[in-house]
Amino acid sequence: MIKKVGVLGAGQMGSGIAHVLAVQEIEVVLFDIAEDQLAKAVAGIEKNLERQAKKGEVDSASIPAILKRIHTTKVMGDLSDCDMAIEAVTERETLKLDIFRQLDGIVKKGAILASNTSSIPITRIAAVTGRPDKVIGMHFMNPVPVMKLVEVIRGLATSDETFDATAALVAKLGKEMAVSADYPGFIVNRILIPMINEAAFALFEGVATVEDIDKAMKLGTNQPMGPLTLADFIGLDTCLAIMNVLYEGFKDTKYRPCPLLVKMVEAGYLGKKAGRGFYTY
Numbered sequence: 001m002i003k004k005v006g007v008l009g010a011g012q013m014g015s016g017i018a019h020v021l022a023v024q025e026i027e028v029v030l031f032d033i034a035e036d037q038l039a040k041a042v043a044g045i046e047k048n049l050e051r052q053a054k055k056g057e058v059d060s061a062s063i064p065a066i067l068k069r070i071h072t073t074k075v076m077g078d079l080s081d082c083d084m085a086i087e088a089v090t091e092r093e094t095l096k097l098d099i100f101r102q103l104d105g106i107v108k109k110g111a112i113l114a115s116n117t118s119s120i121p122i123t124r125i126a127a128v129t130g131r132p133d134k135v136i137g138m139h140f141m142n143p144v145p146v147m148k149l150v151e152v153i154r155g156l157a158t159s160d161e162t163f164d165a166t167a168a169l170v171a172k173l174g175k176e177m178a179v180s181a182d183y184p185g186f187i188v189n190r191i192l193i194p195m196i197n198e199a200a201f202a203l204f205e206g207v208a209t210v211e212d213i214d215k216a217m218k219l220g221t222n223q224p225m226g227p228l229t230l231a232d233f234i235g236l237d238t239c240l241a242i243m244n245v246l247y248e249g250f251k252d253t254k255y256r257p258c259p260l261l262v263k264m265v266e267a268g269y270l271g272k273k274a275g276r277g278f279y280t281y
């Protein structure tokens with residue numbers, strides 16, 4: 001039974017994952033290295049709970065109890081008695097490997113160590129731990145409280161028991177599961193991020209304006225957000241990180257990141273979370 005879950009990284013995704021766990025009466029220990037990030041996360045969760053209450057998805061009287069289930073900390077040791085840890089830190093392999101090495105020595109034996117990585121192969125992450133059978137990819141979609149899908153990815157050593165426990169948690173959260181093999185980008189980002197990269201190339205090559213690229217795809221293919229708006233929403237740093245994982249993983253030039261995307265990330269134009277991306281917020 002998964003009663004207490006540690007979430008590492010209090011950014012867009014970590015805070016969304018903490019949100020949906022706490023709504024299902026699971027105790028959450030939300031870890032980050034920055035105090036202000038933790039405070040921002042809790043404020044964002046409260047705002048999104050109120051948004052859900054307005055839509056009748058959550059009883060507003062239960063919001064204080066839900067928020068009380070989320071314990072923030074800058075001490076990873078506070079995750080030692082969690083039944084599961086879900087890592088959602090920046091999409092940088094070296095950072096994730098370091099986090100999993102630490103987690104392996106901190107979280108009680110038998111606990112599942114999951115990653116919310118968008119694209120980095122789970123087998124490589126599992127290999128730095130002494131419990132590769134307990135490591136799995138549990139890839140939520142943004143925004144977590146709204147998106148129905150969780151992609152589940154087994155590493156080469158992930159056990160059936162770990163997979164079954166993860167699948168049960170996905171169901172408990174009211175989400176739908178898609179199972180992907182452990183190859184770069186899994187399913188969603190193998191298809192979606194190259195589309196976003198192609199939209200950046202269309203802009204870079206002067207095919208159309210930012211607005212017309214998004215308008216064309218929104219009204220032309222009924223997507224709720226145009227690709228460049230979606231890139232800003234995801235984070236241009238995350239989009240670029242995923243393109244690099246695809247490019248390195250498949251050694252295929254079709255995954256080369258658009259030079260404009262690279263430049264924007266280098267300029268710190270990371271999208272909505274930075275106040276500026278393809279649009280200004």
Ligand SMILES: CC(=O)CC(=O)SCCNC(=O)CCNC(=O)[C@H](O)C(C)(C)COP(=O)(O)OP(=O)(O)OC[C@H]1O[C@@H](n2cnc3c(N)ncnc32)[C@H](O)[C@@H]1OP(=O)(O)O
Nearest residue numbers: 048051118140141142143145146147188189192224225234
């Ligand atoms: C990168 C990866 O690894 C994998 C991924 O996640 S790929 C990205 C997957 N996600 C998508 O494709 C999202 C596409 N967009 C959408 O589905 C919709 O635009 C949306 C659900 C995000 C918002 O739908 P909507 O009908 O416009 O919702 P609405 O109630 O009007 O709210 C719009 C705003 O609230 C946000 N929002 C809505 N409900 C929310 C919730 N419960 N929690 C957080 N944010 C929420 C929207 O992002 C948007 O943000 P701002 O208010 O800051 O502008």
Ligand SMILES: NC(=O)C1=CN([C@@H]2O[C@H](COP(=O)(O)OP(=O)(O)OC[C@H]3O[C@@H](n4cnc5c(N)ncnc54)[C@H](OP(=O)(O)O)[C@@H]3O)[C@@H](O)[C@H]2O)C=CC1
Nearest residue numbers: 009010011012013032033034088089090091117118142234
């Ligand atoms: N954005 C998206 O649409 C989606 C992203 N993902 C994946 O989820 C993960 C997180 O993405 P996202 O939430 O967008 O990223 P964000 O940039 O929003 O958040 C990353 C968080 O990780 C924190 N962090 C950085 N270094 C450390 C560390 N050493 N220890 C603890 N926390 C740390 C950051 O804190 P600080 O800012 O203080 O450095 C920040 O709070 C990535 O793997 C991404 O690929 C998955 C699905 C969708």
